Amino acid sequence: xxxxxxxxxxxxxxxxxxxxxxxxxxxxxxxxxxxxxxxxxxxxxxxxxxxxxxxxxxxxxxxxxxxxxxxxxxxxxxxxxxxxxxxxxxxxxxxxxxxxxxxxxxxxxxxxxxxxxxxxxxxxxxxxxxxxxxxxxxxxxxxxxxxxxxxxxxxxxxxxxxxxxxxxxxxxxxxxxxxxxxxxxxxxxxxxxxxxxxxxxxxxxxxxxxxxxxxxxxxxxxxxxxxxxxxxxxxxxxxxxxxxxxxxxxxxxxxxxxxxxxxxxxxxxxxxxxxxxxxxxxxxxxxxxxxxxxxxxxxxxxxxxxxxxxxxxxxxxxxxxxxxxxxxxxxxxxxxxxxxxxxxxxxxxxxxxxxxxxxxxxxxxxxxxxxxxxxxxxxxxxxxxxxxxxxxxxxxxxxxxxxxxxxxxxxxxxxxxxxxxxxxxxxxxxxxxxxxxxxxxxxxxxxxxxxxxxxxxxxxxxxxxxxxxxxxxxxxxxxxxx
Numbered sequence: 001x002x003x004x005x006x007x008x009x010x011x012x013x014x015x016x017x018x019x020x021x022x023x024x025x026x027x028x029x030x031x032x033x034x035x036x037x038x039x040x041x042x043x044x045x046x047x048x049x050x051x052x053x054x055x056x057x058x059x060x061x062x063x064x065x066x067x068x069x070x071x072x073x074x075x076x077x078x079x080x081x082x083x084x085x086x087x088x089x090x091x092x093x094x095x096x097x098x099x100x101x102x103x104x105x106x107x108x109x110x111x112x113x114x115x116x117x118x119x120x121x122x123x124x125x126x127x128x129x130x131x132x133x134x135x136x137x138x139x140x141x142x143x144x145x146x147x148x149x150x151x152x153x154x155x156x157x158x159x160x161x162x163x164x165x166x167x168x169x170x171x172x173x174x175x176x177x178x179x180x181x182x183x184x185x186x187x188x189x190x191x192x193x194x195x196x197x198x199x200x201x202x203x204x205x206x207x208x209x210x211x212x213x214x215x216x217x218x219x220x221x222x223x224x225x226x227x228x229x230x231x232x233x234x235x236x237x238x239x240x241x242x243x244x245x246x247x248x249x250x251x252x253x254x255x256x257x258x259x260x261x262x263x264x265x266x267x268x269x270x271x272x273x274x275x276x277x278x279x280x281x282x283x284x285x286x287x288x289x290x291x292x293x294x295x296x297x298x299x300x301x302x303x304x305x306x307x308x309x310x311x312x313x314x315x316x317x318x319x320x321x322x323x324x325x326x327x328x329x330x331x332x333x334x335x336x337x338x339x340x341x342x343x344x345x346x347x348x349x350x351x352x353x354x355x356x357x358x359x360x361x362x363x364x365x366x367x368x369x370x371x372x373x374x375x376x377x378x379x380x381x382x383x384x385x386x387x388x389x390x391x392x393x394x395x396x397x398x399x400x401x402x403x404x405x406x407x408x409x410x411x412x413x414x415x416x417x418x419x420x421x422x423x424x425x426x427x428x429x430x431x432x433x434x435x436x437x438x439x440x441x442x443x444x445x446x447x448x449x450x451x452x453x454x455x456x457x458x459x460x461x462x463x464x465x466x467x468x469x470x471x472x473x474x475x476x477x478x479x480x481x482x
Contacts, residue, residue, distance in 0.1 A: 003188040005242050005392035008199040016196055020156045024104045026131030027157055032203070035164035038136070039209040048090065048145035048169035049212035049247035052287045052321050055089075059358075061290075061315050061351050062322040063087070065340050066149060068094030068124035070114035072134050075125050076141045078337050083144050086341035087348050090322060091142055093167065095150035095158065096124030100181075102154055104128055123334065124150075128161055135165020147171060147214070153178050153185045159197040163204060169212035169249075170201065173236035175395065176216035179411040187396045187413055194236075195243055202244020210247050213240050214289060217251020220408045221294025222470060223420040223428050224253060226264035227375035228436075231404055233268060234275045234380065238391045241281040248272075249321065251289040254311050256478045257427040262359045263368035265290060265318035270369075271376055279391075290320035292347075296474035297330035301339075303476065304328035308343050312350035317359040323347060368427070375442060379403060382437045402435030421465040423449035424456050426478040431466060457482055 008016075021027030044050055055062050065082050069075050075093070082088045098107035107129050110122040127135055127148065139146050147169035148162045155172055162170055174194035178185050201211045215236035219229050233250040240248055250272045252264045265288055272286050292311030297304050308326050315323035327343040329335035335343075359365050382403045387394020398404045402415030409416065417434030430436070430446040447461075454461045459482055468480025 001186075001188045001192065003191050003392045003396060005239060005390050007202070007243055008195060013196065013199050013203075017160075020160065020196070023102065023157045024128050026128060026161060029132045030160050030164045032164075035132070036204060036207045036209055038166065039163065039168075039204060039211075042166060042168065046139075046143070046145050046168065047210065048147055049210050049285065051090065051145050052212065052247075052249060053285060056287050056321045059319060060355070061320055062089035063325055063344055063347050063351065064090040064092060064147070064322055065325050065327075065344055066092050066094050067337075067340060068092065068096065068149075069120035070096065070111055070122035070124075070126060071120065072125070072130055072138055074120065076138055079138070079142055079146070081337045082341055082344065083142060086344035088344050089144065091144050091146045092149045093127065093138065093146060094124045095148060095152070096122035096126050098122065099124070099126050099128050099158065100150050100152040102152075102157075127165065128158055132161055132164045135161060135167065139166030145169065147212070151177055151181050151216075153182050153190045154193045156193055156196045159200055163200065163211055169214060170197070171214045171216060172197075173215035173232075174239065175232050175236055176219060179399070179406050179409045179414050180216075180220045181410075183410045183412055185411070185413075187399055191239065191392055191395070195239065198240040198243035198245050201240070205244050205246050211245075212247045212249060213245045214249040214251065215240070217289060218253025218291045218294045219406050221253050221291070222408050223255065223422075223466070224407060225375075225418075225420055225428050225430060226252065226255070226260065226267065226372045227379060228404065228406060228418075229253065230264070230268050230271055230372065230376050231379045231383070232406075234272055234376070235383070235391055235395050237272055237276060237284075237286070238279055238281070241276060241279070241284050246283060247285050249287045249289050251291060253291040253294045254314060255428045256293070256310075256473070257422075257425060258314055258317070259359070259364050260368050260427040261290075261314045262318040263365045263372060265320050266360050266365060267369040267372040267376070271373065275380070287321035289322050289324060290315040290318060291324045292326045293473065296471065297326070298474060298476060299332070301328040304330060305342075305346055307473065308346050309350050312347040313354060316351040316354035317357060319358055319360060323351070371442075371445070375438060378437050378439060378442065403437055405434050405436060419463060419466050420469075421450060421461075422453070422469045422479045424453040424479070431461065431463070453479070
């Protein structure tokens with residue numbers, strides 16, 4: 001199939017919608033006019049985008065956990081606990097894996113088994129199976145804004161039910177919820193699916209209801225260079241804005257070097273604004289989200305708090321609008337509600353202490369931000385060239401050519417040729433740039449940085465550095481020294 005970056009017509013959208021709502025029985029309960037009316041009745045204090053906008057204006061960093069269980073009454077109790085005991089500013093409903101794969105029959109079995117055994121047999125909240133009314137029970141039981149977080153290549157029905165169900169923010173995108181999550185979904189297919197989801201958000205927006213949208217920033221979450229994640233964030237923001245979305249949160253996953261991470265948020269904010277303005281979307285609000293460390297965690301709970309605190313400090317010093325918080329049980333599987341709350345309170349304490357401090361304008365951060373800026377420009381210029389000005393066409397072509405290449409992604413539509421590794425200060429650099437269209441001086445910069453590390457460690461620059469770096473945090477270090 002061919003894909004172009006054009007706003008879906010009303011006829012095309014509603015024709016597709018007839019089929020989308022037939023994917024599962026609960027789809028028939030979605031009445032768009034009634035859902036818009038319901039969304040308008042939600043108090044402003046529970047509107048996700050408004051709370052983000054206020055935080056941005058006041059230089060605050062909000063905290064948000066991940067959380068979701070199978071039984072809706074238990075899900076409500078979990079979120080209420082994180083809201084009160086965990087002091088979360090924003091709340092999630094993390095969706096289960098079956099729903100993410102549109103396997104609603106298996107999700108239904110999971111709900112039934114959970115009821116039988118009295119504990120969650122799913123790794124998240126099955127929103128599609130529950131439908132609009134139960135989603136409204138969940139969202140109306142909380143005092144804070146609630147977002148749907150998932151990982152779904154085809155989230156069309158989930159978007160319909162979630163927004164009608166009172167959620168005021170929806171995560172994901174046609175690239176970020178495909179390439180890092182899936183092997184066989186084509187980009188043309190998933191971009192088309194997400195054009196539908198974004199057009200739905202646009203329809204709500206045109207009716208006076210602002211729904212926050214958040215592309216998934218960390219991608220694979222493992223040594224992802226900032227220029228790659230930023231390029232994807234820009235593309236997904238442009239795709240969403242084309243469909244009428246006016247409130248977008250762009251994200252980045254912590255890599256561990258403080259100056260580089262602060263610079264990444266700085267350049268992400270600047271570049272997203274620059275490209276949205278360039279394409280005529282000056283009325284779209286841009287906010288940022290910083291994801292605490294997405295890689296391996298220490299087994300020891302106390303050491304895990306150290307990793308969480310480092311992420312909290314970085315988010316605060318980068319003035320990210322919000323931070324997604326990890327738990328001290330990351331290495332052990334699904335966390336308890338108490339562990340989740342502990343991660344939140346640890347993060348809130350650090351952010352409160354650093355509220356009046358910023359590293360955004362120090363020379364070292366500006367220098368690193370300029371490097372990221374130059375790298376993104378190389379990538380985006382080629383995307384625009386390949387697409388002849390169409391960002392959707394250019395994105396598909398860019399992945400085919402390896403112009404955009406996500407490290408360690410499972411997708412067969414990803415080139416998989418780049419190799420990241422840390423330099424001697426722990427910043428993520430390119431060991432192999434693959435087909436990413438960097439200038440010679442950028443390539444030389446990365447090579448020089450890795451040569452400095454190799455000299456310090458008395459070894460050659462090699463893939464072994466990458467391997468060592470992947471496992472370093474779990475062993476208590478950032479750089480994987482030999």
